[in-house]
Amino acid sequence: MSEAVSRRRALGLLGAVGAGCAAACVPAPPPGTQPRKAPAPAPAAATRADVGARVDALLERLTLEEKTVLLHGAPDPAPLGQAGYVPGIPRLGIPALRLADGPAGVRVAKPATALPAPVLLASAFDPALAREYGRVIGREGRALGQDVLLSPMVNLIRTPYAGRNFETFSEDPKLTADLVAEVVRGIQDEGLIATVKHFALNNQEKGRDTVDVIAAEQTLHETELRGFEAAVAAGAGAVMGAYNKVNGVYACENKPLLDELLRGRWGFDGWVMSDWDAAHSTVASIGAGLDMEMPGGTHYGAPLREAVRGGSVHESAVDLAVRRILVTMDRFGLLAERPAARPARDPAAGAATARRVAVAGAVLLRNERATLPLTGAAARSVAVIGPTGRTPFVSGGGSAHVVPDAAATPLAAIRRRAGAVSTVSYALGEDLYGRPLPGNLLSPAAALDDRAVDAGRTWTHEGTFRLAADDEWTLLVHYTGKRPAVRLDGEELFPVRQGVAEHFAGGLLGSAPDGLTVRRRTLALKAGEHRLAVTAEGGPRGQRLRLRHTTRATRAADLAEAVKAAKEARSVVLFAYEDATEGSDRTSLGLPGGQAALIEAVAAANPRTTVVLNTSSSTTMPWLRRTGAVLQMYYPGQEGADATADLLFGDVDPGGRLTQTFPADERATPVGADPVRYPGVGGRQEYAEGVHVGHRWYDAQRVAPLFPFGHGLSYTTWQYEKLVVRPGGPRDGSGGGGGSGHPSSDPDSRALLTPPTRAT
Structure with a gap:
């Protein structure tokens, strides 16, 4: 495995994690200690x-x-x-x-x-x-x-x-x-x-x-x-x-x-x-x-005034x-007689920083068989696969979501970078937004795709459809106003939830590429007749409505199309996603939907498959060894597509290291399968792991992770020798070494240092 040591500039940061443990592990000062006053830098x-x-x-x-x-x-x-x-x-x-x-x-x-x-x-x-x-x-x-x-x-x-x-x-x-x-x-x-x-x-x-x-x-x-x-x-x-x-x-x-x-x-x-x-x-x-x-x-309104009185x-x-x-x-300066004038936005400067951060933080988790960078013949025939390959995945959901100035799709960025001499194909792989219901399926027939409801009006459809065999359907409703009521066999499929789970529902999966809100529900349907009722209110501004679906057959067709594209290309770049948002936790560390099966099938068809992960946190990867490369991009912002293309084609070297441990499986984490630690029992949660948070727990418990804290590869291979850390000196090391590979690589590395174990 070509897991070359990555470089970067901040050995002191990571070295201080361990070498600075003496300071980190000092108990809090006693109550009588003189407080440290915060500095107060300020404009005006x-x-x-x-x-x-x-x-x-x-x-x-x-x-x-x-x-x-x-x-x-x-x-x-x-x-x-x-x-x-x-x-x-x-x-x-x-x-x-x-x-x-x-x-x-x-x-x-x-x-x-x-x-x-x-x-x-x-x-x-x-x-x-x-x-x-x-x-x-x-x-x-x-x-x-x-x-x-x-x-x-x-x-x-x-x-x-x-x-x-x-x-x-x-x-x-x-x-x-x-x-x-x-x-x-x-x-x-x-x-x-x-x-x-x-x-x-x-x-x-x-x-x-x-x-x-x-x-x-x-x-x-x-x-x-x-x-x-x-x-x-x-x-x-x-x-x-x-x-x-x-x-x-x-x-x-x-x-x-x-x-x-x-x-x-x-x-x-x-x-x-x-x-x-x-x-x-x-x-x-x-x-x-x-x-x-x-x-x-x-x-703090009337009750506070009453409490004072x-x-x-x-x-x-x-x-x-x-x-x-x-x-x-x-x-x-907000109380000044003449407060400072507000500046103008500088979108170009913001975009430049966004791109710089996306490149610097990208973590190359795996790179076998020289899969990356894409150069020579490998760059002249590329298949881009995955729904987030043609949909910009800018940010997570909830209060963290920002409306960007602009955001290119990865597919467009890759085609632009590959140039006219290359062939860049695309396959969906997984359908996030569904296909129209066949008109001949419904009785009576009804147009449920892009249905318009005028302001102040209500539109209703009641009918049936028949399935010849048992099937697994995902039904999706797209809408612009008040959520339509969709009932299948008398059950409301998309009820409005209470609290932040409803308010922050969404992220990437919560809206279609054209801006319509999306909700989805997966159901196991039996063969035979089913009753479908849809009611949509136009409200004060009118309403647009789509009712769509996916089935086992449509999913199989999408997978087959992706495998075909992979076989026909020299290289594959498969974009995988996980849609996180405020208001709800993940239920699994695996990729959602059918993505694991998609990666397995595509990588089996073409071992030169790079998986680009647009995910929120650590991910389990049962498909890892089939892939050629894995690039962790998290949620890369509005310039993420171009930054990803820069990295894939080797215009820049991946600059990032993991700031969290990726577990080998769902049970091998600091909270493990202990509900007392997470999510809590009876409304009470205990930090029973104590100070052993993150990588400290893996080290203390001698648990091997999938990828450790600080992991990250480079397009350059470095060799170090005779490293020395001097007691009482700065938290860095000195020694000799050399490397070969990418010209922009930074030879500085980070070391995780720990003090000798001692009795306490």
């Missing part, structure tokens, strides 16, 4: 005395009602498509705040640069690139009318099932801390307030609103909290409290977490807001140090929360 910086005087003057003039207006969200009278809005007090010159989701760009109604997912950024192990990434978001946030970015996400990748792993950085506390600090600095360099989230232990979506996460102090401080502490030290303006409980108390009313640790030990001087609808109380929350409730005033909350507690918000606003 002012002296602390000036800020204090201005804020004091404002507080004296604010009424109680006005104070509480500043402590909770409200509807935006002129919304820009952002997540939150806090009204200002115009009579006193206090502006409103607009708060936009991140973390891979600015999520508003208008297009923005869709950067690669943070997990891909982290794979570059490059703090300078992380700062550049933050600056793009900071500038665009200001340009798009925003004041606060609800990002970055700092929670560790603890379980590979977590639905938001792509939004964060790593399973490693040290790497996460180093990178998040630079992202925060980059965002705030441009005058946008960064919000680090979700404080703390929000490492899964399943049961996130209520689960009680139990973790020992040592575990907390050596793992999850390190990234938050680094963000505070970098000057983050805001912190978002998590949904879950931490050691028995909701995070947003957890005084040991918010007051004693965050402010007392770390010296945080910004404000703490709740996650959306994560506040559970009035008195307990404000007493614990929660300054702002989002997105409304369920607890009734004596259960002292007005000084309200003043303190308001002060923290106003001080931060002033630090960023």
Whole structure:
């Protein structure tokens, strides 16, 4: 196996994971220790005395009602498509705040640069690139009318099932801390307030609103909290409290977490807001140090005013929360008589950074038989296979989804790069959006593909269809307005779910290429007659409707077409996907749908098959040994297609290393098959693995992963010898060696160092 040592610039980062373990493994300082004050870099910086005087003057003039207006969200009278809005007090010159989701760009109604997912950024192990990434978001946030970015996400990748792993950085506390600090600095360099989230232990979506996460102090401080502490030290303006409980108390009313640790030990001087609808109380929350409730005033509106008037909350507690918000606003120049003008967007610069990050973070997991790069005869005949080969897979779903300026398809990028001298064919392989129902199948006949329903009207179809044999169908409904009701044999196939699972349903699979919303349901249907009823309401703007399906026969035909294309080509590039989103966790670490079978069949037909993975996190790969190469691209942003083409054809060398361990199978992970660790039992989850998160667990348990933390190949083979690490010196190594291969390869490597084992 040609698993050559990859190079890159940041040995110190990875070496510090182990060599810096002495610092990483020091218990939290005792309560009496002098807190470390966070630095306060800021545009329009002012002296602390000036800020204090201005804020004091404002507080004296604010009424109680006005104070509480500043402590909770409200509807935006002129919304820009952002997540939150806090009204200002115009009579006193206090502006409103607009708060936009991140973390891979600015999520508003208008297009923005869709950067690669943070997990891909982290794979570059490059703090300078992380700062550049933050600056793009900071500038665009200001340009798009925003004041606060609800990002970055700092929670560790603890379980590979977590639905938001792509939004964060790593399973490693040290790497996460180093990178998040630079992202925060980059965002705030441009005058946008960064919000680090979700404080703390929000490492899964399943049961996130209520689960009680139990973790020992040592575990907390050596793992999850390190990234938050680094963000505070970098000057983050805001912190978002998590949904879950931490050691028995909701995070947003957890005084040991918010007051004693965050402010007392770390010296945080910004404000703490709740996650959306994560506040559970009035008195307990404000007493614990929660300054702002989002997105409304369920607890911090009228109930807070009543609590002050009734004596259960002292007005000084309200003043303190308001002060923290106003001080931060002033630090960023938002209270100035003449606030700094908002910059213009620079889409070209954003696109350049997006492409640079996608290349730098791409991880070459496997490369056998010189499958990559595609050169010579291998580049002159290429089959592109897979639905995401002709659909841009820009980002994950949920609050992380950004509307890009533009995004090419991988197929178009590969054809452009291959040029006229090459033949680039395409085969679907798997149908994500379905085929029209045959007209002769339905009785009475009905046109259910691209049906238009006028505004204010309702359209209904009731009929039957007959199957000659048992079959497995996937029924799909595409629509533009209110979801149509589709009933099969009396059962509603696409019920509207409650909460975030419905709100954030989607991602790639949630919308068709032309923008229609998509929902799907797979059913085992018996031979015979079935009743079908469809009702669609036009609503105020009219409705477009499609009802489509796939069957065993259509899936077999798609697979056969892909195998034929693979046999006829010299090289195959197969794009595989996994569609992750906020609001739900993964149910399997394998690729969804029929992709495993597709890869097996295509690779059997052509061993020069490269699998490009657009996935959120680690993936099991029972098909691995059949493939020639595997390139991990995660969610690569709007420039992902061109970056992928650059890598496939060897214009650039893959630059990334894994920031998380890929397990060999679903049971061989730190949470394993233990429901107490994940997802929890009876509403209680225990971090029973202790400090052994991620690669630490694999090392401690001597479990061999599929791919270890730090893995990543190069188009160059390097040989090292006589490496030396000097005690007391910098955390790097010296020695000799050489390499042959790609001219752009960086010979620096990263080493994972661990201290000698000693009795404790």
